[in-house]
Amino acid sequence: MKNVLLIFVGIILLVSIPILVFFVGQRQELRNKAAPATTLSITPNTASAAVEDTIIWKILINTGENRVASVKISLIFDQTRFEAQSITNSTLAPRILNQGTVGAGTATITVAAESTAKPINGQGEIAILRLKALSGSASPVTVQFAPDTFVAGIGEETVNVLTSSQPGSITITGGNDLTAAPTDSTIPTPVISSPTPIPTPVISSPTPIPTIKPLENLISQPGTPSALTVSILKEASTGGVPVIIGKAPPGSTVTIVIHSTPQTLVAIADENGNWIATPSSSLESGNHTVVVTTQNATTGTTETTSSMFTMETAIGGTESTSMIGEELPTSGSTEITAILLFIGSLTMVFGGLTLVKKYI
Amino acid sequence: MNILEQDASPKITSLISFIAVLIFLPLLLFATYQSITLITRAVGTPAAIVVDTKAILEPIKTDFYHAFAQGGEESVDMIAPVLSEVKGLRPKFIRLDHLYDYYSVVSGSGSSMSFDFSRLDGAVNTILATGAKPLLALSYMPASIAQGGSIINPPNDWNDWATVVEKTIQHYSGKGEKNLGGVYYEVWNEPDLASFGSWKLSGEKNYLTLYKYAADGAKRTSNTNWFYLGGPATTGLYKNWVMALASSGSRVDFFSWHSYLPDPIRYTTDQANFITWMLPYPWHTLKPTLITEFGFTGDKSSLYNSTYAAAYTAAAIRQMISGGPTYVFSFELKDGPGQSNGWGLVAHQNAGKKPKPRYWVYAFMDQMAGNRLQVTGEGTWVTGFASTKEKTIRLFLVNFDRNGSHVETVPVKFTNLDPGNYTYRQHYLFGTDTTTQITIPNTISEQKIYMGTHSVVIIELTKTD
Numbered sequence: 057m058k059n060v061l062l063i064f065v066g067i068i069l070l071v072s073i074p075i076l077v078f079f080v081g082q083r084q085e086l087r088n089k090a091a092p093a094t095t096l097s098i099t100p101n102t103a104s105a106a107v108e109d110t111i112i113w114k115i116l117i118n119t120g121e122n123r124v125a126s127v128k129i130s131l132i133f134d135q136t137r138f139e140a141q142s143i144t145n146s147t148l149a150p151r152i153l154n155q156g157t158v159g160a161g162t163a164t165i166t167v168a169a170e171s172t173a174k175p176i177n178g179q180g181e182i183a184i185l186r187l188k189a190l191s192g193s194a195s196p197v198t199v200q201f202a203p204d205t206f207v208a209g210i211g212e213e214t215v216n217v218l219t220s221s222q223p224g225s226i227t228i229t230g231g232n233d234l235t236a237a238p239t240d241s242t243i244p245t246p247v248i249s250s251p252t253p254i255p256t257p258v259i260s261s262p263t264p265i266p267t268i269k270p271l272e273n274l275i276s277q278p279g280t281p282s283a284l285t286v287s288i289l290k291e292a293s294t295g296g297v298p299v300i301i302g303k304a305p306p307g308s309t310v311t312i313v314i315h316s317t318p319q320t321l322v323a324i325a326d327e328n329g330n331w332i333a334t335p336s337s338s339l340e341s342g343n344h345t346v347v348v349t350t351q352n353a354t355t356g357t358t359e360t361t362s363s364m365f366t367m368e369t370a371i372g373g374t375e376s377t378s379m380i381g382e383e384l385p386t387s388g389s390t391e392i393t394a395i396l397l398f399i400g401s402l403t404m405v406f407g408g409l410t411l412v413k414k415y416i
Numbered sequence: 417m418n419i420l421e422q423d424a425s426p427k428i429t430s431l432i433s434f435i436a437v438l439i440f441l442p443l444l445l446f447a448t449y450q451s452i453t454l455i456t457r458a459v460g461t462p463a464a465i466v467v468d469t470k471a472i473l474e475p476i477k478t479d480f481y482h483a484f485a486q487g488g489e490e491s492v493d494m495i496a497p498v499l500s501e502v503k504g505l506r507p508k509f510i511r512l513d514h515l516y517d518y519y520s521v522v523s524g525s526g527s528s529m530s531f532d533f534s535r536l537d538g539a540v541n542t543i544l545a546t547g548a549k550p551l552l553a554l555s556y557m558p559a560s561i562a563q564g565g566s567i568i569n570p571p572n573d574w575n576d577w578a579t580v581v582e583k584t585i586q587h588y589s590g591k592g593e594k595n596l597g598g599v600y601y602e603v604w605n606e607p608d609l610a611s612f613g614s615w616k617l618s619g620e621k622n623y624l625t626l627y628k629y630a631a632d633g634a635k636r637t638s639n640t641n642w643f644y645l646g647g648p649a650t651t652g653l654y655k656n657w658v659m660a661l662a663s664s665g666s667r668v669d670f671f672s673w674h675s676y677l678p679d680p681i682r683y684t685t686d687q688a689n690f691i692t693w694m695l696p697y698p699w700h701t702l703k704p705t706l707i708t709e710f711g712f713t714g715d716k717s718s719l720y721n722s723t724y725a726a727a728y729t730a731a732a733i734r735q736m737i738s739g740g741p742t743y744v745f746s747f748e749l750k751d752g753p754g755q756s757n758g759w760g761l762v763a764h765q766n767a768g769k770k771p772k773p774r775y776w777v778y779a780f781m782d783q784m785a786g787n788r789l790q791v792t793g794e795g796t797w798v799t800g801f802a803s804t805k806e807k808t809i810r811l812f813l814v815n816f817d818r819n820g821s822h823v824e825t826v827p828v829k830f831t832n833l834d835p836g837n838y839t840y841r842q843h844y845l846f847g848t849d850t851t852t853q854i855t856i857p858n859t860i861s862e863q864k865i866y867m868g869t870h871s872v873v874i875i876e877l878t879k880t881d
Contacts, residue, residue, distance in 0.1 A: 110468075110471075125698035125699060125701055125702055126691070126695070126698060126701045126702070128691075128692075128695065141468070141471065141790055141792060142471060142473060142790040142792075144473040144474050144738075144788075145474055151702075152474060152738055152739040153687075153691045153701060153739055154687060154688045154691050154739045155684065155687075155737075155738035155739035155740070156473075156738065156739075157684075165739075166688075166691050166739070168701060168702055169702065171702055172699050172702055186471055186790065206695055208695050208698035208701065209698060210698050210699055215695065215696050215698060216695075315692070315695050315696060317655075317692070317693070318692065342659055342663065343663065343696045343697075344696065345695065345696050364696065
């Protein structure tokens with residue numbers, strides 16, 4: 057009988073060990089998709105600079121829990137204050153996907169991680185912008201992110217994981233003070249393909265829009281709990297033209313950029329914070345990402361949220377939208393892990409009790 | 417009234433007027449068009465180059481343009497007769513197509529299909545002997561498995577095509593066989609072109625099906641070195657093709673297309689477009705992009721024998737020097753027999769194997785290795801970039817005018833230099849190479865550089881104390 061018990065305990069141990077090893081493995085692999093949590097900011101290398109000085113601006117990222125593949129950095133500034141000289145990548149983003157280009161009041165570059173196995177993660181510098189100061193200013197002048205800035209995450213809840221961006225500012229001393237021209241007024245505004253003042257959208261569907269539809273009618277949801285939200289209204293979409301709705305601080309201006317062939321729209325949130333926008337032309341079939349940005353007029357800080365959708369028929373038919381999949385699925389499963397944990401624990405307890413009964 | 421007016425009736429006068437209008441109107445339109453063309457040519461921005469020698473940007477890669485494609489001018493190992501000339505290009509990759517219609521690899525079909533890689537091995541061995549790795553364009557359909565025996569048709573059985581791809585990859589990348597690492601396998605060549613099948617993205621000749629079965633074949637291989645499978649190798653960068661492949665669900669390790677673009681600036685816009693389109697697929701943005709054929713025209717042209725082609729190549733590489741593709745393949749290595757206006761970098765052995773002007777661009781540009789420096793003031797015709805390595809600062813300039821006649825004297829300023837003595841070198845490709853000793857008392861050095869038609873130059877400043 058003792059031999060039988062020993063064999064039985066041995067079997068239990070033999071079964072328990074691989075189960076526990078497997079469980080540990082599952083725990084290690086278990087990773088839920090992270091919500092968008094990435095922020096961008098700009099820091100000048102000095103608090104003030106003189107006219108003719110070259111100012112080096114560091115473009116910084118904090119990815120939070122996100123794993124970032126690439127970042128399209130689009131910057132705007134007052135061309136009467138600064139002359140753009142160059143923009144390049146920096147340590148945390150070792151690759152350049154699109155070469156840096158600078159123009160009158162603009163600078164863009166797309167930088168990237170080394171590979172999907174080595175994504176951009178953590179805090180650090182991803183790009184460097186060089187601007188030459190042209191004229192003096194009594195108050196600080198800013199360099200800020202344009203609405204088409206895009207932070208592409210890998211395996212996350214939404215593709216664009218950017219949630220907010222912080223502009224950089226500097227005081228320029230000497231030279232002619234051109235503060236008569238308000239700083240922000242000279243910052244180029246994005247190309248607007250369809251300014252969409254609400255609350256009277258042009259929608260072929262008889263469904264009145266101004267009230268936000270209940271959750272079940274929405275095919276995508278914002279990535280972060282925030283005052284800024286975006287959704288694609290499936291019911292009202294017609295002929296390849298989706299209806300994009302959301303919430304933002306009342307009275308705020310909302311910039312909506314639809315990728316992959318960028319279309320920029322602008323809407324103004326009503327007194328309840330609701331906004332609505334429709335592209336001026338139908339979208340082609342395939343995956344699209346919509347990036348929505350609002351800016352605090354005082355601080356220049358922008359808040360961003362994104363959503364993804366698929367246009368399955370663009371022209372000449374009724375479109376349908378659905379959430380797109382991702383190449384890197386979430387590893388592991390909470391349910392399976394819990395079941396295995398329960399079985400493993402039960403087996404160990406049973407084995408332990410057997411040993412206790414036998415020898416004590 | 418003169419005699420003509422006296423004799424001519426109103427009807428005849430009207431008729432003559434009508435005929436005159438018919439004759440002269442096209443001439444007037446032609447003259448107007450020519451005038452507009454000339455005015456357009458003349459409109460542009462001259463360069464005024466400023467190099468900030470202390471504004472250091474990213475490292476410059478010089479490998480990416482050491483890639484070359486050989487077309488199917490002959491159904492033999494074309495590179496072997498010009499091996500030493502090709503070695504001189506220091507190639508990293510050489511692309512071959514026509515694998516299955518020129519090298520008798522496949523015979524039979526289904527269970528009786530057999531493979532003989534001996535002839536293709538010869539061509540691949542020559543590529544390896546140049547110091548390069550092969551990029552094998554999996555093309556075209558072996559006649560023995562193709563519908564109607566046509567090499568641009570789908571196979572009778574898609575599984576046969578998967579087997580062909582499997583055996584090819586296993587043969588070259590298999591550790592127990594040729595054991596090559598890092599080989600690129602490109603599915604087909606210019607599938608959108610009528611000559612190569614006019615494949616579409618749907619229907620019976622669906623490229624995505626062709627690709628899927630190629631990917632299935634790749635999946636069946638075992639014990640191989642890492643290899644890349646990709647496409648679509650279209651005649652240009654087409655959004656619908658790359659997006660369809662990106663979202664196809666098949667294994668895609670790289671994206672490829674061909675670029676025959678008269679204007680070098682298009683390489684920048686193409687790359688920007690590709691990345692913009694791929695942003696919804698972040699993992700794809702990190703994959704290699706290959707321009708597996710490039711040039712200023714896809715047609716044969718005697719300009720490929722001239723400095724026009726050299727300047728074009730230099731101007732195109734300048735556009736790709738930062739944020740460009742992983743590799744860009746110059747088309748092509750060698751002319752076909754009897755071609756006087758071929759794409760070749762080297763003339764056919766029957767014509768003396770003479771390198772053409774474009775041949776010399778690659779080594780010339782290699783001198784620019786180092787860290788890129790900030791350059792402002794590029795113009796419409798004269799473009800360039802600068803680098804720094806050890807004690808030497810280099811500025812590369814190219815004057816490319818697609819209409820072929822522009823000349824310019826370019827003011828060049830180096831700023832933020834360390835004062836002292838320098839060796840100044842001005843080295844024109846196909847021109848003079850002069851060296852002088854100069855003293856720079858402050859932080860700025862200024863020159864005027866004459867840029868003749870399709871000239872290419874490197875200016876060097878090396879500190880001597």
